[in-house]
Structure formats: structure tokens, C-alpha cells
Amino acid sequence: MNLTGVGRRYGLRRPWVLRGISLDLPRGTLVRVEGGNGGGKSTLLRLLAGIDAPTEGRISGRPRRTAYVPERFPAALPLDVVSYLTHLGRVHGLPRAEAARRAAHWLERFGAAGHARTPMAELSKGTSQKVAVAQALLAEPGLLVLDEAWTGLDTSARTELDLAVAERTAAGATVVFVDHDPRRLAGAPDAHYRVEGTALVPVRTVGTTGPRVRIRAAGPPGSPLPAGLAGAPDPDGGILLTVDADRSDEALRTLLTARPPWHVRTVEELP
Numbered sequence: 001m002n003l004t005g006v007g008r009r010y011g012l013r014r015p016w017v018l019r020g021i022s023l024d025l026p027r028g029t030l031v032r033v034e035g036g037n038g039g040g041k042s043t044l045l046r047l048l049a050g051i052d053a054p055t056e057g058r059i060s061g062r063p064r065r066t067a068y069v070p071e072r073f074p075a076a077l078p079l080d081v082v083s084y085l086t087h088l089g090r091v092h093g094l095p096r097a098e099a100a101r102r103a104a105h106w107l108e109r110f111g112a113a114g115h116a117r118t119p120m121a122e123l124s125k126g127t128s129q130k131v132a133v134a135q136a137l138l139a140e141p142g143l144l145v146l147d148e149a150w151t152g153l154d155t156s157a158r159t160e161l162d163l164a165v166a167e168r169t170a171a172g173a174t175v176v177f178v179d180h181d182p183r184r185l186a187g188a189p190d191a192h193y194r195v196e197g198t199a200l201v202p203v204r205t206v207g208t209t210g211p212r213v214r215i216r217a218a219g220p221p222g223s224p225l226p227a228g229l230a231g232a233p234d235p236d237g238g239i240l241l242t243v244d245a246d247r248s249d250e251a252l253r254t255l256l257t258a259r260p261p262w263h264v265r266t267v268e269e270l271p
Contacts, residue, residue, distance in 0.1 A: 001024075001025040001048075001059070001060070001061040001062055001063070001143065001174060002023070002024055002025070002059070002060050002061050003021050003022055003023040003024075003025075003047075003048075003057065003058075003059050004022050004057055004058045004059075004060070005020060005021070005022060005056065005057035005058070006018065006020075006021040006022070006023075006047060006054045006056070006057035006058070006059060007019035007020060007021070007054060007055050007056040007057055007198070008043055008047060008052065008054055008055050009055050016055075016198045017040045017043045017198065018040050018043055018044060018047075018195070018198050018199075018200070019056075019198040019199070020057075020198070020199060021044070021057070021199070021200050023193075023200065025048075025143075025174045025176070026174070027142075027172045027173070027174060028169050028170070028171075028172045028173070028174070029169070029174050029175070029190045029191060030165065030169045030174075030175050030177075030185070030188055030189045030190050030191075031174070031175070031176045031177070031189060031190065031191045031192070031193065032177060032178075032179075032184075032185070032189040032191070032192045032193070032203075033045070033176060033177070033178050033193050033194070033195065033200075034178065034192075034193070034194050034195070034203065035194050035195030035196070036195075039195045039196075040195045040198070041147075041178050041195050042070075042071060042147055042178070044195060044200065045068070045145050045146075045147045045176065045178060046068075047059065048062075048143070048145050048176055049066055049067075049068035049143070049145040050062060050066055051068060062143060063141065063142025063143045063173075063174070064142065065092055065139050065140065065141045065142050065143075066141055066142065066143040066144075066145070067135070067136035067137065067139065067141035067143070067144050067145070068136065068145045068147070069132050069133055069136045069145070069146050069147060069149040070132070070147055071147045071148045071151075073128055073129060073131070073132035076120065076121045077120040077121065078119075078120075078121075079119070079120055080116070080117045080118060080119050080120065081103075081107065081112070081115050081116050081117070081118055081120060081123070081131055082100065082103050082104070082107070082116040082117065084120055084131070084135070085099070085102075085103035085106070085107070085131070085134060085135055085138060086099045086100045086103050087099075088135045088138065088139075089102060089103060089138050089139060092138075092139035093139075094138075094139060099138070102138040102139075103116075103134065103138055104116065105138075106133075106134035106137055106138050107130075107131075107134055109160050109164075110130040110133060110134060110153075110157045110160055110161075111130070111154070111156055111157055111160075112127055112130040112131065112134070115127050115131075125152050126152050126153060126154060126157075128152075129149075129151070129152040129153055129157075130153065130157055132149070133149055133153070133157075133161055133164075136149075137164055137168075140168075140171070140173075141168070141173060142172070142173050142174065143173065143174050143175075143176075144165070144168050144173055144174070144175045144176075145175075145176050145177075146165075146175070146176070146177040146178070146179075147177075147178050148178055148179060148180065149161060149177065149179075150179055150181070150184060151179075151180070159233070162184075162185060162232055162233050163233040163235065165177070165185065165188075165232070166188070166232050166233050166234060166235050166240060167235035170234075170235045170236075171235075183230070185232050186230035186231075187229070187230035187231050187232065187241055187242050187243065188231065188232035188240060188242055189242070190242070190270070211244075211245040211269060211270065212242055212243065212244055212245060212269075212270045213242070213243055213244075213245050213248040213267060213268065213269050213270065214240060214241070214242050214267075214268050214270055215240070215241040215242075215243065215248070215251060215252065215255070215264060215266070215267050216234055216236075216238060216239075216240055216264070216265040216266045216267075217231075217238055217239055217241065217255050217262045217263060217264045217265060218234075218237060218238030218239070218262065218263045218265060219238070219239070219258070219260075219262045219263070220260045220262075223258075223260065223262075225239060226254050226255060226258045226262070229241060229251060229254060229255070238263075238265065242270070245269065248267070252264060252267070
């Protein structure tokens, strides 16, 4: 997916919210976007998801299946939860039985299976957010756009969403997210940008100097990641860590000398 000279403003005489945005988003990329409140983050995400159209510039290569979790989910709909999710699956082209199966699967994963027949308008804020995330994931989108999607989720559901993000990128999908917690998916994003004024500028993590290395590792059951390391769940089990190449030996040493030691599955240099 590619953005070329993209700008957005809401009226000919209104100021530009974003302008001159050029960005490449390869398949399988996890991208974090940050910026101040009201600074244009949500506008950028809506452009990426195809909810808004650019005022100028061009967006090309958007995957056919694109999913979006907005900051505020309109839950007051005249359907129960499973009917809503099944309908969304049908919109994405899934057969009815498959849409219903996937709806049940994601409700179970996010701990909301007990609300399958609850009217949408009667959901709590937290359960409504679980449904919002489920509807974005059930069609296995090629582009997943998350605007503060973790907000309102309980701890278990947040962890499940972390894992789902890792699963989507491992399957070749592009995931772009905004989250107020700077620790969210720490060490996992392939790219990091900040909206400054009307521009999108790359953020260089403190201490980064060049190429990065991705490490897949697994620890003993229940063992926390060793101190000083951060990662995201690996869809195949274990943890994914992304570190600067000049810190990879240190990270490997930390994993291998932990008590009990971690098992390092693969080490690959990122392009």
C-alpha cells in the first residue's frame, strides 16, 4: 500500500489537517503512529482505512479486505451481537455459516461468548469494544487499522489483541495502530511515525543506529520475559522481539543466560 502526496482538510477554506504525506506500507508491516490529541492521527487512520478520501494526493494498493476499529464504536445498533458480526462477515464476502463460525470464535477469544445474543444497544463499554475488535478480525483483513483499540478492554482481552496483531502481520497483513500507552507492543513495530503539524515524520527509537534483528524465543511456561527486553506474542507460541542489530548479541545473551534459560528459535535480520 502506498500514499503519495496525501493531504486532507475539511473544507476549501479550512486549514490542512495533513499534507504532503508519502508513505510505503509493505505487506506484513506493523506500524505505530503517535501524536498529540487532535493532531491528525485519527484522520490519517481513516484515510488509510478508506473511511475518508484524501483532499489531494493518491492512495494505492489498499487490500481488498480492510478492517478498522474506531476510537468510538457505535454500539447502539438494532441487532444482537452474533447477528451483527455475521452480517459484517457476509459484507466481507464470507458464506453465512463461515461468518457465524468466525463470529463465535472471536467472541470466545475475547471472553464475550456469553453476550452472543445480547442486543448491541445493551452492551457495556468494555464488551462493546470487544465486539468492535472482533468485527475487524473475523474476515482476516489484509489491512488492519486500530485507533485506540485496546482502550476499554480488560487485561485478558488486551493480551489477546496483542496476539491477534502478531497473527495478522505473520500472515502478511499490514497493521497500523495508535495507542496512548507507549508500552503497547513495545519492540514489535517495524516502523514508527509521529504526526507533527500537518506532516508525518519517522520516529527513531532512542539508541537505534541501523539495521534491526527479529528474534523468536520461547520461555518455560509462566516465565516472564527477562528484565530489559520487550516483545509481542508470537502466533506460533512464545515471543517476538525486535532489537537493533548492535544490541542483538546482548539480547540473545540475556535470553540464554536467564534462570531458567529461554529457547531461541530463530534470529533473522530485517530488511
